[in-house]
Each structure stands twice: as C-alpha cells, then as structure tokens.
Amino acid sequence: TxxxxxxxxxxxxxxxxxxxxxxxxxxxxxxxxxxxxxxxxxxxxxxxxxxxxxxxxxxxxxxxxxxxxxxxxTGRTPHRVPGDRLLRVQPLPTESEVGASPAVELFIDVATSVGAATPTPDDLPAIDAVVGRLGGNPLAITLAASRATAFSPSTLQDLLERPTPNAMFASSVLAEAGELGTSIDWSVGHLDPDPSALLGDLTAFHGPVPVEAAESICDVDDVIGAVSHLVDVHLVDADHSGPVTIFSLPPVVREHVALLMPADARADLRRRHQRWAVDLAHWATATGTGEAHTPAPEIEVVEPDLLVALRRALDVREADEAGALVVALAPLWLGGLTHETHLELVRRTTALLAADRPRGDALALVHGWHALLLAERASGATALDLIDTERERALELARDCDPIVRLRVLALAVRTGRVYVDRGPLIECCNEARQLALVEGAEDLLARFEIWAAMLAHQEGDLDHALELALAARERALHLEDESLTVTATAFLRTLPESTTAGVGLPSAAQLVRSARACGEHRVVLWTLPAASEESRDAGDALAATRYDIEVMERARDAGAWAWAWVAIISQAEIVAGCGELERAARLHGMVHHHRHILEAMLPPAVLARWHASRDAVRTALGAETYEACAEAGSMRTPSEAATEVLEAARRFLADGDPTGLPESPVDASPLTARELEVLDLLVDGDSNKDIARRLGITPKTVMHHTSSIYRKLGVRGRAEAVAWAVRRAA
Incomplete structure (x- = not known):
C-alpha cells in the first residue's frame, strides 16, 4: 500500500x-x-x-x-531508526569463470533489452571488469548496462575509471554510497544538458509525476524527450499501467541528486513546486463542479505533493494557497481514506482563512467540505451537531459569494444533509439551487440537484414528482454526454416502484454497475452496488448478492464511509436469515441499530420497508428475549469491527458456495493498433517524439499517449526496450 x-x-x-x-x-x-x-x-x-x-x-x-x-x-535507503540493525542485501557474485557470473548475466540481460548487440566472447572480460568495478550492485550494473547501446563494454570499463565529466556530480561527494554512488554519479555525469536539468528538477516531487507536472516546473524545451532518455538509462522509473504514464525517481537517485544541488537552487525549486501545486489546485477548483464524486485524475496522481504544498502554506500562513489546496484535495479524501489528519488540515485551514478574511468564497467552500467529510465518517448522533454547525456556517457565508460558488456550497450542503431525518432544509436548498443553476446555465449542477430533489420527493411519497425530476435529470445528462450523471439518474429510477416507471425502459442493476465501472468513479459505483445486490437477492442468487455486498463493504471500509457498510450489513442479515442463521441475523441487526437514524434518512422507502420486515420476521421467529440478546451483542461492535466481522464472514460464505466466484482477472493486453504500430516503426527509425508528431500530423502529447500504450502492452519500461522488441520481432 x-x-x-x-x-x-x-x-x-x-x-x-x-x-x-x-x-x-x-x-x-x-x-x-x-x-x-x-x-x-x-x-x-x-x-x-x-x-x-x-x-x-x-x-x-x-x-x-x-x-x-x-x-x-526493505528499501533502497537506510532509515536509521534507533536500535536498528542494517542488513545490506548481498551483491551479485562477480567472481567465476569469465562471463559466467550472475552479475554478468544481469548486465547482458539489461544491455540486450535496450537494443545493444549480444556480447561476443571478446566482450566478456570487459563486462567482468565492469561488474567487478561496481561490486556486483544490481542497480549500479543496470545503470551501466543501460548505456550499452552507446558504449561498448571496453569503453564502459574505461569510462568508469575516469573522473565524471560534470563537475557538479563529483565522485568524492558520493564516496559514502560506494559502488552505487559511483554508478549514479557516472551515469548522471554523462547526461546531455536537457536530461541532466530535468533530473535535478524532478527531485522537487515527492511522489509519482505525470509529464504535465514536470513541464510545469522544469525549464527544459523537450520534457518528453528528456524524460524518455532518463527512463532508458534507468535513472527514472515509468509506470505505464494507468491511463496516464507517471514517472518517479528511485529514492536513492533522488537523494543523491538533491544533495548535490546548491542550496539556492533547492530553494528556487521549492518555490516553483509550490507555485505549480497552487496553480493546479486553482485549476481543479475552477474546472470542477465543486462537489465532484471523484477528484480530477491530475489531483489523484500528485496527492503527496499537494499535501506537502498544503503544509508549507499552513506553516507560512498563506491563507489563499491553503484554501485552494484543501478544496482541490477534499474530493480525493471523500472518495478514499479520510483520516483524522485530513480533518485537522481542514480545521487549520478554516482557522487561517477566518483570521485572514472572515468572509469569502474559499472559507465557504472549506466549511462545506468539512461538513461533508465529517458526515461521511459519522457513526452516531453525537457527530451531527458539529456537522450541522459547519453546514450552516458554509451556507451563511455562501450568501455573499459568487453564484457558482453558492451553487457548489448548496451541493455540499445537500450531500451532507442526507444524514438528517428532517428533510425540510434539504428541500429548500434543492429548490433554491435548481433556480440558481437554471439562471446561471450550470446544466451539470442542475441535473445533480434534480436527482437529489427526486430522491427527496421519493422519500416524501410523491412518486410522480420524483419520476418527473429524475427523467428530466437523465435527459439533461444524456444531452451533456455525462455518463456519470446518466448512470446516477438511471440508478435512482430503478429505486422507484415498477408501477411508477412502467414503460420507461431501464437497464438491470447489474448493467448499471458495469456502466458505473466504465465511468471510473468510485462514488457512482458505490451508488449502484446496493441495487445490484437487491436485484440478485430477488432472483434468489445469494452468492451474486454477496459479491456486491463484499465490494460495498471494502469500499466503505477503505473510505471510512460507514453508512454504506451498514447498507451491505442489512443485505447480509437478510441472506443469513434466509439460510436459517437467525441468531446471526439478529446480531447483524444489532450492529446497525445505533445508526438507524442515519439509515432511515438515506434509504429509499421500499428498501427501508424491506429492512424493517426482515428484522420483524427474525424477531418473531427467535422470540423477543433471544433476539434482543443477540442484537445487543452485535450493538457492542464499533463500525470498523462490525464491517470487518461481516466482511470476513461474507468472504467465507462466498468461498464455500462458489470457490471460483472471485473478481475477474484483468483482460490481457490487446495487440498494438495500426497507429501504434506506425509509431513503433518510427521509433525504430530513431525519430524523436517531435519528429513523429510532425510526420504523422499530431501533437507530441498524442505521440506520448501512443508510446505509453505501446510500452504498457509490450511490458517494457521505455523507448529503448520497445525498439529492441521490435527489432527482435522483425528478425
């Protein structure tokens, strides 16, 4: 993790x-x-x-x-914890018959993977000398072998004995690091100016780096070309597994390069990093809805760096910077693990903003996000007072804000208010927001408020109005081509009685789950899973329902969103009761008893009625005394303990009933597309990304997306290995 x-x-x-x-x-x-x-x-x-x-x-x-x-x-650098014992992983053996040691084998594997010619018997003594000079250190050997396309083994041997050509990276500075430090020093010293400058700038980052982030703070003309070269020579690692390729420095490389930079250069780099982080936060806030179900991918990838920037802003009391960073990070915390440290950062930011300027857009949004993050973690009535205070303060401040900011605060307030039984204030917020969104032309927010208003109408028993609002929201989402909104509106329509939605033509809940997964939004998937579980229970498929419940509980546990876990626990109580385990069902009912006020506020009426009917049936079958004793035992479990207990039991039930009923494995990577093969051919020709872009009439960024896809599908780390793969395939 x-x-x-x-x-x-x-x-x-x-x-x-x-x-x-x-x-x-x-x-x-x-x-x-x-x-x-x-x-x-x-x-x-x-x-x-x-x-x-x-x-x-x-x-x-x-x-x-x-x-x-x-x-x-385990790691690449010692941690120097008091009382520790440092055990260095043994280097690869270097002494054996000429050319037969594991260290030599590693050198040859790396060299051929980047496209170097297979060494001849005459090359083996020089390779032996190189790996011996590097002490058998695997990373040091990898760094040297990755240059084998440019230097022969005998030239590498000679170069390793010479002083580095770049005085900034003097070997004496890295003497403590032994062979690895020498190898890093030597490899960096042979870089061209652009990759060398980029490597230094990349030390500013504290986690994975997408190329757009590197371009924002690095003073290099061709960042894509420079980072590709750094990947090829193993000074930078590349991860092509996601939709966006991300780059990272091995910690030992980052540490050495950072230590060698002058103090004023490091200070300037920190300033550029801070400016980039704040600009990214402002961009995410300006382009998002302010209550997005998931954060922008750009934010998710660089969370460690934004956290560093937020702490810096708080330490130097830069209120505007801190406010922007919290508003950008809050959607990420909502969809992931919201820890007490995040809430403390929000509280510090609120206090700083209030002291700096008692009113303002940022303060209203931070109060609104604080309320929603607290509501997501709420596990009892005691938390509601603080949530209500934060929500009311956000709404009060929003009255003086820009209309779009007020809409965002209203959206946060409605989301927060789902834990309250009194729906009156929520209905007022929805009605005000729908009118304001209509005036401002904020179609996406208008659709969301229509969905929320439909939910409230459903809970109030006004089914016709609920249907009208939900259909309008779905039509608007289809017009916007917003798959997330479309799935959300359609999933709500499935909660209405069939007599109300007759003739509408709705997909199954399982189909909606697949659509939600395609959106890639955690909150939308979480919204559709309980309906799919209910659909499976209605069909008598307890195993399928349990698979959905397990996913709900895992997501809820990871996010600390206990209300969603309770929905799955209610489902599991119905399943175990159907299997005749009545005392265990009563125990599960007890687990959610203290939280019934939150559940009753958020569940659709039909689901609420089903829960009450199941609970009453178990009570009748067991008798009141036995039922209460079992339920009381369950009520003693904390939300975390309850979710863990039910999750483990559900996994056992699934394994016993269907040993193969595990999540599907990822689909194997598809072959290269025609365009990707075209790009690969040009890589083999030695063209740079800019050359390929010019020849194909596309942008360098588009070329990078194609090359990332190529690397991912071929299972290679970068350009040199992809070219070597293509050459071997042609041969």
Missing part, C-alpha cells in the same frame, strides 16, 4: 494487520496493540525522503512503543 503521508502510516499498518476498531488516541499507541499477539510487521519497499522527516519520526515512535513486535523494512 502506498502511504503518502506520515499520519496514515499507523492506520495502514492497523488495517493490514486486521486490527479492528483501533483508536489512534488510545493508551500506549499502536505498538501496544500490536504486541497483543506475536507479530512481524513487514514494510516492503519502504523508502522515506530525507527532506520529509515526519515519516521517519512516526516510524521511530512506533518501533519504540512496541516491545515484542518485530519490524522488517
């Missing part, structure tokens, strides 16, 4: 260890809880940055608080 923030380290370990209901503020800390059973905690690939000491401090505190738990950390 990627842990982008020091405050999330302990929650991530607790989750991985299956420790339910862990309280960060409890006595003794997580170390004491871990010590309750014999444990070995393995943090694999765990690298921290010297410039960010918070993770190191948190790790040191955790290790110190655990007396019997052992910790094993």
């Amino acid at each position: 990627r842990v982008p923030d020091a405050e999330l380290l302990e929650p991530a370990i607790a989750k991985a260890a299956g420790i339910a209901g862990w309280d960060p503020g409890g006595p003794g800390g997580l170390g004491t809880v871990l010590d309750a059973a014999p444990r070995l905690v393995v943090l694999d690939g765990f690298d921290t940055e010297p410039s960010e000491p918070a993770m190191h401090e948190r790790l040191s505190e955790l290790v110190a608080s655990a007396r019997t738990t052992r910790f094993l950390l």
Whole structure:
C-alpha cells in the first residue's frame, strides 16, 4: 500500500494487520496493540525522503512503543531508526569463470533489452571488469548496462575509471554510497544538458509525476524527450499501467541528486513546486463542479505533493494557497481514506482563512467540505451537531459569494444533509439551487440537484414528482454526454416502484454497475452496488448478492464511509436469515441499530420497508428475549469491527458456495493498433517524439499517449526496450 503521508502510516499498518476498531488516541499507541499477539510487521519497499522527516519520526515512535513486535523494512535507503540493525542485501557474485557470473548475466540481460548487440566472447572480460568495478550492485550494473547501446563494454570499463565529466556530480561527494554512488554519479555525469536539468528538477516531487507536472516546473524545451532518455538509462522509473504514464525517481537517485544541488537552487525549486501545486489546485477548483464524486485524475496522481504544498502554506500562513489546496484535495479524501489528519488540515485551514478574511468564497467552500467529510465518517448522533454547525456556517457565508460558488456550497450542503431525518432544509436548498443553476446555465449542477430533489420527493411519497425530476435529470445528462450523471439518474429510477416507471425502459442493476465501472468513479459505483445486490437477492442468487455486498463493504471500509457498510450489513442479515442463521441475523441487526437514524434518512422507502420486515420476521421467529440478546451483542461492535466481522464472514460464505466466484482477472493486453504500430516503426527509425508528431500530423502529447500504450502492452519500461522488441520481432 502506498502511504503518502506520515499520519496514515499507523492506520495502514492497523488495517493490514486486521486490527479492528483501533483508536489512534488510545493508551500506549499502536505498538501496544500490536504486541497483543506475536507479530512481524513487514514494510516492503519502504523508502522515506530525507527532506520529509515526519515519516521517519512516526516510524521511530512506533518501533519504540512496541516491545515484542518485530519490524522488517526493505528499501533502497537506510532509515536509521534507533536500535536498528542494517542488513545490506548481498551483491551479485562477480567472481567465476569469465562471463559466467550472475552479475554478468544481469548486465547482458539489461544491455540486450535496450537494443545493444549480444556480447561476443571478446566482450566478456570487459563486462567482468565492469561488474567487478561496481561490486556486483544490481542497480549500479543496470545503470551501466543501460548505456550499452552507446558504449561498448571496453569503453564502459574505461569510462568508469575516469573522473565524471560534470563537475557538479563529483565522485568524492558520493564516496559514502560506494559502488552505487559511483554508478549514479557516472551515469548522471554523462547526461546531455536537457536530461541532466530535468533530473535535478524532478527531485522537487515527492511522489509519482505525470509529464504535465514536470513541464510545469522544469525549464527544459523537450520534457518528453528528456524524460524518455532518463527512463532508458534507468535513472527514472515509468509506470505505464494507468491511463496516464507517471514517472518517479528511485529514492536513492533522488537523494543523491538533491544533495548535490546548491542550496539556492533547492530553494528556487521549492518555490516553483509550490507555485505549480497552487496553480493546479486553482485549476481543479475552477474546472470542477465543486462537489465532484471523484477528484480530477491530475489531483489523484500528485496527492503527496499537494499535501506537502498544503503544509508549507499552513506553516507560512498563506491563507489563499491553503484554501485552494484543501478544496482541490477534499474530493480525493471523500472518495478514499479520510483520516483524522485530513480533518485537522481542514480545521487549520478554516482557522487561517477566518483570521485572514472572515468572509469569502474559499472559507465557504472549506466549511462545506468539512461538513461533508465529517458526515461521511459519522457513526452516531453525537457527530451531527458539529456537522450541522459547519453546514450552516458554509451556507451563511455562501450568501455573499459568487453564484457558482453558492451553487457548489448548496451541493455540499445537500450531500451532507442526507444524514438528517428532517428533510425540510434539504428541500429548500434543492429548490433554491435548481433556480440558481437554471439562471446561471450550470446544466451539470442542475441535473445533480434534480436527482437529489427526486430522491427527496421519493422519500416524501410523491412518486410522480420524483419520476418527473429524475427523467428530466437523465435527459439533461444524456444531452451533456455525462455518463456519470446518466448512470446516477438511471440508478435512482430503478429505486422507484415498477408501477411508477412502467414503460420507461431501464437497464438491470447489474448493467448499471458495469456502466458505473466504465465511468471510473468510485462514488457512482458505490451508488449502484446496493441495487445490484437487491436485484440478485430477488432472483434468489445469494452468492451474486454477496459479491456486491463484499465490494460495498471494502469500499466503505477503505473510505471510512460507514453508512454504506451498514447498507451491505442489512443485505447480509437478510441472506443469513434466509439460510436459517437467525441468531446471526439478529446480531447483524444489532450492529446497525445505533445508526438507524442515519439509515432511515438515506434509504429509499421500499428498501427501508424491506429492512424493517426482515428484522420483524427474525424477531418473531427467535422470540423477543433471544433476539434482543443477540442484537445487543452485535450493538457492542464499533463500525470498523462490525464491517470487518461481516466482511470476513461474507468472504467465507462466498468461498464455500462458489470457490471460483472471485473478481475477474484483468483482460490481457490487446495487440498494438495500426497507429501504434506506425509509431513503433518510427521509433525504430530513431525519430524523436517531435519528429513523429510532425510526420504523422499530431501533437507530441498524442505521440506520448501512443508510446505509453505501446510500452504498457509490450511490458517494457521505455523507448529503448520497445525498439529492441521490435527489432527482435522483425528478425
């Protein structure tokens, strides 16, 4: 699991260890809880940055608080936790028959993968000398072998013995790093000016970097070409698995390059990084709806860097910067793991904005997001007072705001208000927002408010009005070609009685889930899954319903959105009751009993009636005394404990009933398209991205998207390996 923030380290370990209901503020800390059973905690690939000491401090505190738990950390850099024992992974053997050692085999594998000629017997003594000079260090050998297309083994041997041509990267500075430092120093020293400048600028980033982010802070004409070269020589890693290729520096490379930069250059780089982060946050806020179900992909990829920028802004009391960054990050926290550290950042930002300017757009939005994040984590009535205070403050401030900002605050208020039984204020917000969206021409927000107004009408029993609003919203979403809104409106229509929607022509709930997945929006998928579970239960397919319930609980648990987990627990209670496990069904009913006021406020009337009927049937069958005893035992479980218990039982039920009923594996990568083959041919010809763009009449960015797809499908890291693959295929 990627842990982008020091405050999330302990929650991530607790989750991985299956420790339910862990309280960060409890006595003794997580170390004491871990010590309750014999444990070995393995943090694999765990690298921290010297410039960010918070993770190191948190790790040191955790290790110190655990007396019997052992910790094993693997990474490319030592962590220097008090009392640790540093074990260096043994280098590859270099001494054997000439050309037969594992170190030589690695060199040859890397060299041929980037398109170098297969070494001849005459080359083997020089390769032996190179890997021996590098001490058998795998990364050092990889860095040297990746240059084999430009230098013969004998030339590499000679170059490694010479001083680096770039005085900035003097070998003496890296003497402590041994062979690896020498190899990094040598490899960087042989870079052309643009890749060398880009490598230094990339040290500003604290996580994965999309090429657009690199272009924003790097003073290099051809960033795409420069980063492609850095990937080919193994100084930068590339991840082509997602829709956008992201690049990252190996931590040891980042550390060495950053240490070699002059202090004034590092300070200038931090300023450029901060300006980029704030500009990106302003862009995301300006182009989004302000209540988006998921954040813009640009925000999701660079979350660690935006968190760093937010803390910097708070530390130097830059209120506007902090406000923009919170509003940009909040949708990400809503769709993922909202931790107490995020809420604390929101509270600090609210206080800073209020002190700087008591009224304003940013303050209204931050209050609105704070209320919604609190509502998402609400697990009882005690949280409602604070939520209500934040929501009312946001609405009050929004009265003086720009109309679009007011619409966004109203949207946040409606979303927050779903945990309240009193629907009157929500209806007023929806009516005001629909009129304002109509005047402002905000069609997407108008469609969302129509959907919410339809839900409220449904809960009030006005089915005809609910149908009218939902159909209008779906028509508007289709006109906008907004798949997310279309799925949401259609999914709501499925909650209405069939007699109301007769003749409308609706897809099945399972089809809606597939459409929601295609949208790629976590919140839309979460919205459709309970309906698919209900549809499966109606069809008598308890296994299919359980698969949907498992996904709901996993998503709810990961996001800390317990209300969604309770919906799945209600479904599982109905399933286990149908299997004759009445006492267990009563226990599950007890788990959600304390939260019934939130559930009753958010569930459609038919679903609510079904829950009550199932609960009453179990009570009647068991008898009141037995039912209450089982329900009371369930009510003692915290939301986290309840979700974990039900999730584990659901997995066992699924495995027992259908051992093959696991999520489908990803579809194998498809062959290259005709255009991708055309691009690959031009790569083989030695054309740069700019050359390819010019010859094909497309932009360099489009070329990059094609090359990323090529690399992903071929399973190669970059241009050199793709060219080598094409040459071997042609041969």
